[in-house]
Amino acid sequence: MSTPWSKMAQNTPSSVVRDMLQAAQAPGMISLAGGLPAQTSFPLEAIRLAYEKVFMSGSAALQYAETEGYRPLRVKIAERLESKGLPASPDHMLLTTGSQQSIDLICRILLDPGDRVLVESPTYLAALQVIQSYQGVSHGVACDDHGMLPESLEEQLQLHRPKLVYINPTFSNPTGKVWSRERRQQAVDLCRKYSVLILEDDPYGEIRFNPEQLDVPALAALDAASYEGPSNVIYTSTFSKTVAPGLRTGWILAAPDIVKIAARAKQGADLHSSSIDQRALHALLETFDLDGHIRHISQDYEERMKKLTTLMASKSWDGITWNSPQGGMFLWLQLPEGMLASNLFTYGIQEKVCIVPGDSFYAGTPELNRMRINFTHTDPELLPEAVERMDRAIQRWHASNQSDHVVTM
């Protein structure tokens, strides 16, 4: 008997990148592929103490809990958001098992098969996959270094009448770019004009190398400042990059009706996320200097990024360029025309260095000569060797006569 898969299952292909990450597990591989924070950055001792506090407070943490999530943690998160200029209330918030679940729940409550979603070009791969799994159709909006181009956004809003605009505007995955304040306001205004909701995915926004130099409020904050009534922006973030991903705790902040319906969807999906982890995060936030910790991580990441780009620059690779991110976890590489990222990936694997080709990060026709580099996970001591290997992979490419053919592994 062959299993009668649903259309959802049929529209949930295995992630190409996931398969690549399997390659990254090979012995001796240096991986700049995954989107992982530095394991050395996790405040292990503070987290340990936080869990200890939870268990000292009795067994309530072990019982079933409300779908919306542990309320005192929602209060803490709302306070943090308010302190950063984003109006927030614990009643307009749903705790989730990380940002990925936030994206999934929002697609679940909004998308019917055939519904359109506008996304950045390129955009976060796993969001594309979730949209596809609900049989939604993603359309890429043209972007430059400052965000979505307003004329492209408006044209596509008119053309596609989308249900949602999904964006990752601050230190985007995969590019590491940050939208300017002006572009944020323009997107907020255009989506209000066409009555289209924005899903602002902000996992990296707090990882800022020079916070004082950046004036980039969340689109949710700009929307609240510009318009009365319920927010038109669904804002989601997570503790995965500021504390640790293993705690699997993110949140959705949105208009009350969105939060209410998302909570119903979550009740069907898993009743609630781990209340122990939520309570531990709450205990952590009571005493731990999270802002100081984030400053510390951000400095560490900036140093790693600078070390990597300095090493790369010393190689004088012909026609290969990259940006200099002001935060987040990723660099975006541009290869010369005709140098296929997928081929360079293969040569990289042969040299035991793993970098992700950009191809999978596009809703429509991909740019084939882009690559994403994560600079936060690999031990900085390994970066010189990683760049040597990248250099040898590039030499392999030059030595081959197959610049425009696909090389198989």
Added chain:
Amino acid sequence: MSTPWSKMAQNTPSSVVRDMLQAAQAPGMISLAGGLPAQTSFPLEAIRLAYEKVFMSGSAALQYAETEGYRPLRVKIAERLESKGLPASPDHMLLTTGSQQSIDLICRILLDPGDRVLVESPTYLAALQVIQSYQGVSHGVACDDHGMLPESLEEQLQLHRPKLVYINPTFSNPTGKVWSRERRQQAVDLCRKYSVLILEDDPYGEIRFNPEQLDVPALAALDAASYEGPSNVIYTSTFSKTVAPGLRTGWILAAPDIVKIAARAKQGADLHSSSIDQRALHALLETFDLDGHIRHISQDYEERMKKLTTLMASKSWDGITWNSPQGGMFLWLQLPEGMLASNLFTYGIQEKVCIVPGDSFYAGTPELNRMRINFTHTDPELLPEAVERMDRAIQRWHASNQSDHVVTM
């Protein structure tokens, strides 16, 4: 602007029972309504030590982890299942955020709008809701005290050509009943005959009052013993009732292709469940006498059940009967014809005792004179008072002339 909800959202109504549980929160209320285990049963100290062990082992627990779940825990679970006669491999297993997520993922990968699912009559309410959210259509199969009636099951398999048969055969929610071995084998054979998958939801199976008296292997075990090749039964269970629900850890054991596709769906849904909780459960299972603990809980629950039914029997309520469960967490009450459970619920709320009417647990036309009583959560000291209040609620019903009208709160 009104939010353009998806059909999934429109098919995810607020749970009636959830609203009733809100009523159960009122001050002074004694609730026999929720499906909660006894908070006093949680092995708090052992759990505390288990988390401590996890943090002692370093920060790996805090990093992103694989979607399938922490492998050493899957190994432990497989060993436990094998020891109870259910063939199991960690490779055919996916860890989830509890049984609810298991049900959701299975519906996600199997159900298209309009697809039929056969369920017991009555069945677990939240499964009905998940099936509905995927726009599946549930059909109830007639049941007696020993499980689904084979003739009704076969008739409906022929009539509806369902994608799935969902069952909760061991100490069912809501009835507390347990299927006989014979009925299990018949269901396994019929579903093989018609090539229809079974989803065996088994959260309560280990909570047995007299384990030696029961010969009720999991349907998954009978299927494996009777047929070659991949299992036709998707088996799901959880640590929510044997350790604690707050750890939000359940599992799916199924044929390799089901597990593979469910893992892809889970990757889109939330990447993975809390790895800290999974590792803590693994650490717990290494030293904790879980079987002894389960025997202890089961004795406690049996005493609670007996205390409650003895108190109820002493009232000599005219025409009200109930079963005597051999395990699990629920009693199923039958009221006289014409005594609407929803009215008795309302009188109960007025008397500050909360019991759930059975109406919502049916796929089709409900029996309107059934009620579910949870005997595991309320402090046993409160049971005499709870029964007094039930008695007064019943007296209110008799005093009213509205036996067949709906009384509003």
